[in-house]
Amino acid sequence: MFTIYLYVLDSLADWEIGYVLSELNSGRFFKKGHHQVSLKMVSDSKEPIHTMGGLKIVPDCLIDEMVVSETSMLLLPGADTWNEPKHQAIIEKASECLSLGATVCAICGATAALANAGLLDNRSHTSNGPGFLEMVSPSYKGQSFYLDQPSVVDHNLITASSTGALLWTKQIIERLGVFQSDTLAFWYDYFRTGDAQHFFALMQTLPANNES
Template sequence: MKNRTVYMYVFDTMADWEWGYVTAELKTGRFFKKDIPPFTVKTFSLTKETIVTIGGVRIIPDNYVEEIVPEDCALLLLPGGETWLDPMHAPVIEIVKDFLLAGIPVAAICGATIALAAAGILDQYLHTSNDISYLKAVCPQYKGEQNYQSDSAVTDRNLITAGGVAPLELAYHVLKRLAVCSNETLDSWYKLNKLQDSQYFYKLMQSLQGGL
């Protein structure tokens, strides 16, 4: 992959717990294959004003939304938050359409999936969200029920979706889609974090030593 920049959308009320796994692994590249460098993670927003997450963390965006183009991006990351159905996010939804059309992976979790459903984007992809009944209730225009998957996270082509309690699964799907880890490394990393069983720490270290 030529481009090494990951752009994450940041906005007031964004959910702190939904993006930590994926950004940490993409930025450090600590479990990547030996010949793959880490990514640069940059934030963007509707303005350059400081945003405040749901946990009270203050973030100064790196870029305006208008500055983000597919040619500069390896992955577009959309965390959840409490305001995704607000029309103010419309410019971001348009970017999602452009990026998907250009073949750039887009990863959306929790509230972001609801916004994609409201925009009709999920109608064309296998996907998941927090709950199908809730999704239909808050998005009357949603027509993608036949493509809904009752899984923690789903990848279909360049779109990755996850429920709000599945940040680890989101990260797993992103790392798999970008093909930056060996299968053994990724499996061990996921099971270590999911099961908290030390055997997977040793399997993870062994997979890296083997250069897999």
């Protein structure tokens, strides 16, 4: 079973994690025989955090309690508070994850935190547009690896811009392998276009329908 750690911090951008949390927590479109993943909220303390939208989240565990392996995944959401020194601990853990084969998924402001630590200097990645990382991360040296796309996969690193949450989610689900490939394709097309034909096609790929 995959263990998914979501790092929670004050001012977390709710919308950036909406798709991925909903699908991984509910498991509603998981392929037959695949059990739900273990989803844990991790932070630097057990104190509640407050998202940008005003939601209160109580962390499940501390950074030191994380168990990292190839079946671990760390989600780093955007937030306005990434420049606070206390978040250095999770960036160090992200570096450990990448080294051990665990997957790190960063979106929006979290990409700047990775850039500050030099973790994007030699990996294909994206962020909030060309020039953004240079502006907010003085030590960034990964310009030649930057791709101006909504979300980018480089082995066990998945990065996205603030508007790339849907594709980011698709790539995360693909990495986990919890959807059938056709289910994922129709899921993405439906939410990308709003065309109802993709929704009905999606429903036809689900195990209950395949068994009938």
